[in-house]
Amino acid sequence: MATVVVQQQPQVRQSTTPPPVGPTLTLNQNRSSTPIPNKHLPYCPPGPVPSQGQITPPSSPPLRNVAPKASSLLHPPNNYTKLCNSPPIYGISANGLAEALEHHASQPLPNPTSVFPWLHGLHPENSIQLAFFVARKKSLRKIPKGLRGITIIKAGGDLSRSRIKGAVAPDEILNLSDSNGRGFLECDPREGFSVRNFHIQAAKLALVSDIVVYGDEDTDHRIIKSVAERTASVQRRWRKELEGCGQTPETFNTFVLTQPFEDFEQDYPQMVAIDAKGNYPDHSLDFLQQERREMCAMSKASEISRGLFQGPSPGPYTSPPSSLDDPDFDLYIEASDHAALPDENVLADKLKELEDPDRNKPVHLSFPSSGSILPPSWSQAEVDGILRMCSWLHSLTHATRPAGETQDKDGDVEMTEFSPRSRRVLLHCADGYTETSMLAVAYFMYAEGVPVHDAWIRMHREKQRNFFAYPSDVALLMAIQDRILQESPKFVGTKVPDVPAPTWVSKLDGSLPSRILPYMYLGNLTHANNPEMLRLLGIRRILSVGEPVTWTDAEVKSWGPENLLMVDRVQDNGIDELSPEMDRCLEFIERGKSDGTATLVHCRVGVSRSATICIAEVMASQGLSFPRAYCFVRARRLNVIIQPHLRFVYELMKWDEQQQGKRGKTPKRELEWAVVAREIAAMNRPYART
Known part of the structure; x- marks a missing residue:
């Protein structure tokens, strides 16, 4: 039986002299260490110092069998x-x-x-x-x-x-x-x-x-x-x-x-x-490299609305490897911090390039990245630029050529109905989602005629897109929602219905819980305390690791106490263990999977304790070694970098041994402890505050 702990909602290195050894290469040299854009290492509070003799849970081997x-x-x-x-x-x-x-x-x-x-x-x-x-x-x-x-x-x-x-x-x-x-x-x-x-x-x-x-x-x-x-x-x-x-x-x-x-x-x-x-x-x-492969797999280009695709910038890690000259798309739009809003002349020039019959390469265009248009200082011209882009893209992706006059080989004029020539457009950025999210959501609202809250949920559930938007993007899109809908082709000649924003939107900071597997999400305490949003995402079970949710009695009753599990007395302090809880947690997640629902796994920040449980589930269900499962989850944790501490990582390597044994294999590490730690340090160094 699941244990439910819920805080009630309050009111408020010969004899001749040898060459010197000399200093050599450091940890990050001779390898690409370009960080994934917009990812960051959040601060993870360690929790209280355990009292003498009261380390939680009790100090004991995390695995039942003591290793020889x-x-x-x-x-x-x-x-x-x-x-x-x-x-x-x-x-x-x-x-x-x-x-x-x-x-x-x-x-x-x-x-x-x-x-x-x-x-x-x-x-x-x-x-x-x-x-x-x-x-x-x-x-x-x-x-x-x-x-x-x-x-x-x-x-x-x-x-x-x-x-x-x-x-x-x-x-x-x-x-x-x-x-x-x-x-x-x-x-x-x-x-x-x-x-x-x-x-x-x-x-x-x-x-x-x-x-x-x-x-x-x-x-x-x-x-x-x-x-x-x-x-x-x-x-x-x-x-x-x-x-x-x-x-x-x-x-x-x-x-x-x-x-x-x-x-x-x-x-x-x-x-x-x-x-x-x-x-x-x-x-x-x-x-x-593995992180980038997983990132591109997670955010693989897919169609979010007719003719418009969102995904990672073409490169060696996409599957299959691609380039910006690939003819899969007619137009590549890169979201960039250095881009300006394209005016009518720029768009007209790009249209001419697209219509040039002698051109055999894709056309390229740039657009401002997410988070670059900041309220309340944004101008009406910027709003006009967003709407102009949406309209232009819609005309490209929905273009049909009308009947026209042509001449046959004898010079006779005949009427020919040209087949439709809609364009395929890729909206791209390095990680496939962050920099493009503002334009992607705005266009989805425009093309589909839906308000912000519906766009958020539908892009995630129906279009299976994982995405992150800055809080400023949320504010911007909310502010210009009415105009987007008024100019949407969905409402030509009709009145835009008045759809009030649901209450869960007020808690939206731009991030949704990160979909790690179809039936398992990784998030933070704020996500966990937004049950209305979770339900819309198809999440029906909550696994709280060390941090209880603050739900009302009515919310608990509505979800059912059996759908909430609290793992208590586990702080992110390098002392408390999670291994004794892994089987219980994974059984809880498995029950949700069997019921056809998804489970949100969360702690306070969603990067250490809950990430550890998610890695364990990926190892168990996907048959991956710890290093591969770590990169799998890291790539899918949107916007922030997972950061299980040293002890949790070590416990997961022991968990790897256990899982291999369960599969009838002789346990064997793909990488050793020091190598794993060195790799994690090299990955995180570009993000570290100096």
Whole structure:
């Protein structure tokens, strides 16, 4: 039986001197990091500090079966040739490395409770972080036992080609600030509080990893040797430091790949992230590219009204890949921040281009992006420009040519009825929805003769478009609604019916809940507290994760208490767990799917707790690995970037193991924890506030 918790509505890195290692490439270099337009990282409040002994839910393994201690083919290193005694360095073949990586990927991750809060980053001088996570339990600052990884360093640091999956540059884990090589990079933050320190995880895992060093064909062997020697020395120094603090650390070793990268690439292509030519193999999972593929799949061009299509700008990520010269459309309209409203002369010139019989390429036009016409400062001329564009587009997409005179080959005049020649128009922008939404909604209102609220719902449900509009667009469209309808071809010669705006519109800020799957939406608390809008979207069930809705008794009774589920005592604080609740949540979502209805999953902001549940459902129902499910959901969360914190992401990787087991497969990670965290950090860096 679903538990219902509802707040009632209140009133108100030879002997001759080797080349210097030098600083190398940083996290985001040599990869495209252009952010998706208009996405942003919202602030996620961590919630209250748990009282001593009252961490919620109770601290316990999130999975019923405690994972056995993981093993490694690199430890002990008895089967590998020792290349150097002091410091100890071992040689490893391409086959040896491949086997070690395969074996490691199939070893279960330690349970979250054994590695957190250490993975959050507990610097001894960061009083805020220590006070929140450790309190009087100093043992929590110690390196977790049983945690053993494999870190791969590419000497030279050029990660734009010849990159083994998961490889990092030396300066991502080694301190290269002086010639002595002071040690591992100090990665724990000295100040501030965060449960989303994804950027430190590669360095954190290097502390508990055997490290393999390799280079490409252009890397001087002396550089490879220098990096390996420094790494082995740092490992030995780090172990002595821990022993001096009373800890009994495990022994980790340094290895050097004894075969060239080309051999590794030829024999084990599935373990190559970027080949020797700098290309991403088809199997390679790069989060940024995967996000764009998913974005284009989600917002794939579709017809919103006769002849007018909305979708992403043509490019390599559309399916199939396309370009702005593709003849699929007669006219491409790009919504841009730099565009001006086209006047009558511009539109007339574009029409001539479209009618030019010698032209064999599409015509291009730009239009102001959403959010660029701001009330109350917008002018009547801007409104005229919007209506002029709507009328012009309608005439293109509904054009028919009247009967006309032509001459046959004998010179006789005959009357010929030309077939209709309506145009196909693509209204596009980078993400396929944000920048184009204002014009798309305005045109839909004009062409279909419907008010704002009907346009919002019909475009989403009937046209299956996911879209976001700025609050200023909502205000603008509401203000000019009457004029749009008065000039609509739907009401030529007839009176425009007076349709009052429903009450749910007053709560509309431009965003609708994000449709992740046909039966599951992801949203925020504001969405959850607009039941009238949710019902119109086909949502009949509410899953509240840590944040109760404020509904009236009548609203609860109307929906039925069994259609509301509250997951209580889960804050976005890096301490509280969600794994114990996942089965219950997914069963609730599944019941809605079976009933033919949709479920809204929400927390406060709709990016962490609720996003975690949605990712779990995508993994379970679509059979996707965590990295792919993460990108799937991230692309579909409109306007804002999902941001499950470190512990939730780790829990989802454990959930991935569990799901593979349920499907009768031997659990195997597609990407390791440090790689996943590094990818997320690289994706988010363009959006981070500096």
